[in-house]
Amino acid sequence: MSIAIPQVDYRLLYRKLRLIRRAEEEIARIYPSDKIKSPVHLSIGQEAVSVGVCDPLRPDDVVSGTYRSHASYMAKGGNLRALFAELYGKDTGCARGKGGSMHLVDMNHYILGTSAVVGTTIPIAIGYAVALKREGNGRVVVAFFGDGATEEGVFYESLNFAALHRLPVLFVCENNFLAIHTPIEKRWATRQLCERVRTYGIPAHQVTDSDVLKIRQLAAEAIAGMRTGQSGPAFIECYTYRWREHVGTREDYDDGYRSRDELLRWQANDQVALIGGRLDPGERSSIEAAVEREIAQAIEFAENSPFPDPKELSTNVFAG
Amino acid sequence: MSIAIPQVDYRLLYRKLRLIRRAEEEIARIYPSDKIKSPVHLSIGQEAVSVGVCDPLRPDDVVSGTYRSHASYMAKGGNLRALFAELYGKDTGCARGKGGSMHLVDMNHYILGTSAVVGTTIPIAIGYAVALKREGNGRVVVAFFGDGATEEGVFYESLNFAALHRLPVLFVCENNFLAIHTPIEKRWATRQLCERVRTYGIPAHQVTDSDVLKIRQLAAEAIAGMRTGQSGPAFIECYTYRWREHVGTREDYDDGYRSRDELLRWQANDQVALIGGRLDPGERSSIEAAVEREIAQAIEFAENSPFPDPKELSTNVFAG
Amino acid sequence: MYSPDKNGSDSQRLLRYVDALREGVANEMERDPRVFVFGLDVDDHKAIQGSTRGLQQQFGRDRVFNTPLSEDAMTGIAIGAAIAGLRPIHVHIRMDFLMLCMNQLVNMASKAHYMYGGTVRVPMVVRSMIGKSWGQGAQHSQGLHALFMHIPGLKVVAPSNAHDAKGCMIAAIRDDNPVIFVEHRLLYPTEAFVPEEPFTVEPGHARVCTQGRDITVVGVSNMLVECLRAHELLAEVGIQAEVIDPIWLAPLDIDTILQSVRKTGRLLVVDNAWTNCGASAEIISRVAEQTWQQPVQMARMGFAPTTCPPSPVLEQEFYPNPAKIAARVHQIVQPEVSWEPDKERAALAYQLQFRGPF
Amino acid sequence: MYSPDKNGSDSQRLLRYVDALREGVANEMERDPRVFVFGLDVDDHKAIQGSTRGLQQQFGRDRVFNTPLSEDAMTGIAIGAAIAGLRPIHVHIRMDFLMLCMNQLVNMASKAHYMYGGTVRVPMVVRSMIGKSWGQGAQHSQGLHALFMHIPGLKVVAPSNAHDAKGCMIAAIRDDNPVIFVEHRLLYPTEAFVPEEPFTVEPGHARVCTQGRDITVVGVSNMLVECLRAHELLAEVGIQAEVIDPIWLAPLDIDTILQSVRKTGRLLVVDNAWTNCGASAEIISRVAEQTWQQPVQMARMGFAPTTCPPSPVLEQEFYPNPAKIAARVHQIVQPEVSWEPDKERAALAYQLQFRGPF
Ligand SMILES: Cc1ncc(C[n+]2csc(CCOP(=O)(O)OP(=O)(O)O)c2C)c(N)n1
Ligand SMILES: Cc1ncc(C[n+]2csc(CCOP(=O)(O)OP(=O)(O)O)c2C)c(N)n1
Ligand SMILES: [Mg+2]
Numbered sequence A, B: 001m002s003i004a005i006p007q008v009d010y011r012l013l014y015r016k017l018r019l020i021r022r023a024e025e026e027i028a029r030i031y032p033s034d035k036i037k038s039p040v041h042l043s044i045g046q047e048a049v050s051v052g053v054c055d056p057l058r059p060d061d062v063v064s065g066t067y068r069s070h071a072s073y074m075a076k077g078g079n080l081r082a083l084f085a086e087l088y089g090k091d092t093g094c095a096r097g098k099g100g101s102m103h104l105v106d107m108n109h110y111i112l113g114t115s116a117v118v119g120t121t122i123p124i125a126i127g128y129a130v131a132l133k134r135e136g137n138g139r140v141v142v143a144f145f146g147d148g149a150t151e152e153g154v155f156y157e158s159l160n161f162a163a164l165h166r167l168p169v170l171f172v173c174e175n176n177f178l179a180i181h182t183p184i185e186k187r188w189a190t191r192q193l194c195e196r197v198r199t200y201g202i203p204a205h206q207v208t209d210s211d212v213l214k215i216r217q218l219a220a221e222a223i224a225g226m227r228t229g230q231s232g233p234a235f236i237e238c239y240t241y242r243w244r245e246h247v248g249t250r251e252d253y254d255d256g257y258r259s260r261d262e263l264l265r266w267q268a269n270d271q272v273a274l275i276g277g278r279l280d281p282g283e284r285s286s287i288e289a290a291v292e293r294e295i296a297q298a299i300e301f302a303e304n305s306p307f308p309d310p311k312e313l314s315t316n317v318f319a320g
Numbered sequence C, D: 001m002y003s004p005d006k007n008g009s010d011s012q013r014l015l016r017y018v019d020a021l022r023e024g025v026a027n028e029m030e031r032d033p034r035v036f037v038f039g040l041d042v043d044d045h046k047a048i049q050g051s052t053r054g055l056q057q058q059f060g061r062d063r064v065f066n067t068p069l070s071e072d073a074m075t076g077i078a079i080g081a082a083i084a085g086l087r088p089i090h091v092h093i094r095m096d097f098l099m100l101c102m103n104q105l106v107n108m109a110s111k112a113h114y115m116y117g118g119t120v121r122v123p124m125v126v127r128s129m130i131g132k133s134w135g136q137g138a139q140h141s142q143g144l145h146a147l148f149m150h151i152p153g154l155k156v157v158a159p160s161n162a163h164d165a166k167g168c169m170i171a172a173i174r175d176d177n178p179v180i181f182v183e184h185r186l187l188y189p190t191e192a193f194v195p196e197e198p199f200t201v202e203p204g205h206a207r208v209c210t211q212g213r214d215i216t217v218v219g220v221s222n223m224l225v226e227c228l229r230a231h232e233l234l235a236e237v238g239i240q241a242e243v244i245d246p247i248w249l250a251p252l253d254i255d256t257i258l259q260s261v262r263k264t265g266r267l268l269v270v271d272n273a274w275t276n277c278g279a280s281a282e283i284i285s286r287v288a289e290q291t292w293q294q295p296v297q298m299a300r301m302g303f304a305p306t307t308c309p310p311s312p313v314l315e316q317e318f319y320p321n322p323a324k325i326a327a328r329v330h331q332i333v334q335p336e337v338s339w340e341p342d343k344e345r346a347a348l349a350y351q352l353q354f355r356g357p358f
């Protein structure tokens, strides 16, 4: 079966890559002011994964992420003002100041709420897919998670169930070789993650160079199969690299657990720059200007928004 | 490296197979009297797995099992009187009447306490192996569990850790294709369990005909490697068949979830009978007589033992 | 037989608790296509002691299905399905197994509506059964409802009779929040009058089961039944116990209990669980906070503070029972007179003992 | 700075809580080769905020090691190692993550000694930190000690100062039972006088921190510090609060609290957790059961009955603090006078706010 994958629109791709990069750089800029009282986990350097995977998604497809989810939130088209307002703890935030950076959500754009407990959102994504399969409209769910999450037992329980029920789920492992500061060698008995996933009957691919176009292509193919109901879940492992510290905004290469050389190797392959380089300079700078405007407006919105009324403490404990 | 595996002693093998079979038949005989007030999960039909695996063990090796563990308890040489007394809820029971059939234990014979919560004992076995590795005396741990247990996430967490630390653990999955009454097809996305285990760097073997000699040979080889510290964990999946109902003592072929034909196929391959058939009839009947005596004495012991003093309710809540 | 509503509508008939559970679910599944049932063993021939019997035949395999042994992921799946607009009922044959899903229940289900700023709802029911007797022992006997009562965002209900089993089940399914539904195995065969049509027993309303002036006795889940039996033993010696069934443990209707305690001046809470940080502690505390100007004698009974032992001798010691409850009440109400219920009458008052195998 | 034992031995010096934890572990690791430490991030350069700093260098990789993200299995591994005779300390950087290990803790660790008839012991320590402030929010802030207090067979300790951090840690390591060790992130930098030599703060002994005749105030973990600050605000208006630190929550020393309550006639329990079925409910209940003949006014404070919100405005509402505690005490002791602590003085009494990133 040959699957028609839509042509790449480099402008769109660049716009998203650039938006994520710049928005997080702005977060890092604001952070020392203590206006953002929320532990942020930046994806600077990892943007290609979210952007590549989300590019082929329909607006009504669903994504699910982790506490490191500014990127997938923006890649899926989440409301930027509401993102910044949430970081500021404002009433206009995407979770009305009750979530914070680790609990982003935007149900209007089918961005499932994220969690600070590693691995926890994976089965929730599967549960959403149960509903989508029943609905039968070709919608799919993408579950993003880190290499660390694959060590939690719930990951395997989820793979088994998704495969057993042939659910429309694309599993995306962002393998940055680190869980906080602990290298993968101390955590994984082997590197055979894709092989393992295949034993569930789930096709699995690996992208080791973070190439956003490859990621996009693999995601698009997997998703196209699911839309028709022809294929069940699929899996992509994307090697990537976190440029900043685990939580917070510093470059922590002096902390001793990794080398700046490694960073330089990954930076030489920076997908934001590479995709930007494919555009003609005029187009590129107008995209960049638009991105700056959008971010500036979002920050302004966050700054000017009110804090929640203290009474809001007790609302939303129960629904209905 | 060629590993010297001791010669098979068919008398010993038969003695254990027969002991387990007959002890459980006796439990089934007594059960309707309501003297055994404890939910029993019989291994009748599955004896070959415990016996084959435990045969090459040293007395100071460790086994860990499930709520269906009469067989591994006896195969490892657990105290038979204490087993029956425990089923009777007596003070002389292996857990002094505080465990019951699902929580057998005999630390004198290095039989770890079993659990009624599926999968729960697997990491505990690994933890024991952490201590043995440090001790460095070549002792090993065998972890028995059912096919259902491999669906619990903790199983994968345990495999990863055991492989990462090259712990002396032999994992033994007794695959009887059933979890209570639910067939494996409703629970496993694929049958590639051994393939999956191998992705952790753990050698994995499958025995599909329940042949006790094959099981013994594979176990002996795996254990020999661990004793020398040369090899890490290993895995064996043994197909087997539960002849009686999940819990209780009935033959439940009229309940509709499985066919008696299946039973008959497995009975044609009954390892107790087959190994018994290898002995000369005189030897065989003297073993059988000895087994009957031992069981009769254990039952008499249980019958005549006192119940715990009611005050025992409050002892052993805390140690020390 | 305790039947809270025997004078209700014409459509009432005697129904067993287990069938009332099933009927409540079936009613809602008919009404609302979003409701589905899943969990280990829901579709086998034992059908969770019969409580899911026939549902798969009636509603199909998409709406009633078995699962792998993966309680943690299955709970997440229920949450995800609920967020997507379905209304899952996740069934556990033992409450003890909920310990495998605590992360999803405590860190996600209870918090999702709040921490996502009200943008999602998690309407799900977690059915779980407490086992008892016949040597089920340490891991098949725990009443762990207090762990869930501790967590804001979860509702907890523990119906004590067939009528409430149905009414609470329907209320739980219709609720837009996660509800931990606590069933007791020994209640399954008990009968009560139950309306045929769907109805709800709503959160936040306790029930005064018997009127009495001497002491307020609150019984949780199966212990309500034991308290009612104790009430009869006590009535014979002239002590009038006002027995209250809280029904919903979260939200808890403390007002009904308070009103009774203000009248009786005495309170005994009997729980089907440990007392330390238990439902009984919560009830006593709330009453103590409100009634300090009036002397109220208060006491708790529950599981012994030990692991549950299987040996019948020890098991007998482990649990409260009607004789022990009656003796305790008597001691509180008439401390000067020493009394124990007649052994034979007490034995009659006992719940029919479960006889294995199960 | 609150230092319970400033007049102790010569070897005492001011030590931070975090260093006292580390020192207690190091002392025991030196003394007893069976003790080992493992858990996520114990050997990285942040070293669990410094509390495991240097241990790997000192004791080697066999005795101090990082793990995969597999809390459930790692807890089982701790249990297995303990049964085999080792003495594991399993470290969790957040108490919230214990929800992933509930099955092992509740169904195995707490029960093993009992359900195996006393033939095994499970000497293990589970270290877990409660987070607070600076938007840590729903899943990085929970004080879940009550869930463990509910379960027989578990010990639970929540030291409020550096002295007890060390003494309780050593007692916990030497204990032959599973101990849930509750630390509060905001206590880490606080200092107290701590002996250099090993010593224990044994289970079952509460401490009266300040003498007072007007009210008994029990503060759990970090809330003890807040209560002491409230005590100072109250002293200025002539109210003498007797502040008690329970230290060990299970087993709980209710006698010390009771003795104080009998004197003061009033009790406020302030917990670093939700109140519903919480430690505060347990303390109030036990007191209520014992003091009914004497009118005792009792109240609880704790987390608001909501999920913890990150927005600073809401977070402020969520937690008890010295001003709120003082106001509440005043209201109980002198209900006729309306009083609130001076805003500036109250602000000074506040604990230094944590400033991120962390
Ligand atoms: C269940 C759980 N255990 C531990 C933690 C602490 N923790 C936070 S992030 C993290 C590392 C996760 O690594 P990975 O999944 O690879 O994601 P990354 O941060 O690299 O994106 C850990 C251990 C947690 N949040 N949840
Ligand atoms: C965690 C958990 N979930 C569910 C159950 C209920 N249960 C008891 S035995 C069993 C089946 C286990 O099957 P398997 O592991 O294959 O062992 P078998 O009984 O076939 O020996 C189930 C689901 C349980 N005891 N523990
Ligand atoms: Mg990572």
Ligand SMILES: [Mg+2]
Pocket (backbone or CB within 6 Å): B146, B147, B148, B174, B175, B176, B177, B178, B179, B180
């Ligand atoms: Mg099986």
